[in-house]
Amino acid sequence: MSERPADENLAKDTQTLLGLGVGDKRILEQIHRAAVNGELISNHERAYVDSLLEKHAGSVPAEDAPAPRKVRVRPSPAPAAAPAKSSSKTIVIAAGAAVAAVAVAAALLTLPGDPGGTAVDVKPVLTVEVDSEEYGAGDFILVEGLSDGGAVDVHIVGPAGQVWRESVLPDADGSFHTIALAGSGGWNAGTYTVRAVHGDQTYESAFDFRDS
Numbered sequence: 688m689s690e691r692p693a694d695e696n697l698a699k700d701t702q703t704l705l706g707l708g709v710g711d712k713r714i715l716e717q718i719h720r721a722a723v724n725g726e727l728i729s730n731h732e733r734a735y736v737d738s739l740l741e742k743h744a745g746s747v748p749a750e751d752a753p754a755p756r757k758v759r760v761r762p763s764p765a766p767a768a769a770p771a772k773s774s775s776k777t778i779v780i781a782a783g784a785a786v787a788a789v790a791v792a793a794a795l796l797t798l799p800g801d802p803g804g805t806a807v808d809v810k811p812v813l814t815v816e817v818d819s820e821e822y823g824a825g826d827f828i829l830v831e832g833l834s835d836g837g838a839v840d841v842h843i844v845g846p847a848g849q850v851w852r853e854s855v856l857p858d859a860d861g862s863f864h865t866i867a868l869a870g871s872g873g874w875n876a877g878t879y880t881v882r883a884v885h886g887d888q889t890y891e892s893a894f895d896f897r898d899s
Contacts, residue, residue, distance in 0.1 A: 698722035700736050710739045711818070711829050713864050731866045735827050811835055812861065813890045815883035821895045824870030830855075831864045832883050832890070839863055840884045845896065846877040869896060 701719035704710050718732050815832035822828055830841055834857045843851040850873045857863040876898045883890045 694722065697728065697733065697736065700740055704736065704739050704743070707743055709743050710735070711864075713831065713862070714829060714866060717858075717864055729866070731827070731868050734868070735866050738827070811885075811888055813839070813883055813885055813888045815839075815841065815881055815890050816892045817881055817894050819894065821897065822869040823897050823899075824874070826869040828867040828869055828881075828894075829864070830867060830881060831862065833857075833861050834863060834883070834885055835861050836885045836888075838885070841865065842882045842884070843867060843879055844882060845873075845879045846875050847873060850874055850879075870898065874898065 698719060701715050701722060705712065705715050705719065714732075714735070718728060718736060720726075721728055812833050812835040814834075815830065818829040818831075819826075828843075832839065832841075836857075838854050838856050841853050841855055842849055851867045851871070853865055853867070855863045855865050874896055876896060879894055879896050881892050881894070
């Protein structure tokens with residue numbers, strides 16, 4: 688997959704699309720951050736932005752349009768707020784609820800019958816999914832998922848074998864997003880698998896592809 692450095696125009700275009708509320712917000716935010724930082728952008732991501740601009744060109748406000756007149760409205764005085772009533776009973780109830788929540792959390796994190804309170808092993812997180820159950824040639828496939836580790840290898844495998852692969856770095860919150868183009872080469876009609884791999888973990892989702 689070829690990549691090129693982002694530019695200022697791409698940053699403006701993604702900002703416009705985010706303002707219009709069209710497309711996939713997380714994908715556009717990811718492309719916008721990369722454009723602002725001058726990072727590499729794939730041709731698929733550029734094509735995704737261009738397709739949204741072409742589709743919603745009529746919604747983009749003209750730069751030369753006159754600004755709306757501002758009407759000064761004298762604010763009416765806000766009603767005085769009623770004094771808050773303190774309640775020692777409410778404070779006691781809230782404190783009790785907090786203590787109970789801590790006790791429940793501690794119980795969930797310990798093995799039953801273990802006097803040492805050994806913590807339960809938490810399984811690593813890895814998921815992946817696409818935004819539709821079916822695609823045609825030329826459709827954009829929005830791939831997203833979660834990982835609590837490092838880079839995730841994402842594969843798309845069809846009846847004739849693998850047709851797409853990319854290594855994706857998750858954001859700070861563990862989410863990752865990318866774009867693939869359906870029917871870009873070696874695609875045949877049938878059921879396809881999108882597979883996320885990180886270390887010895889694997890997670891899969893499926894979708895259908897039609898070639899006509």
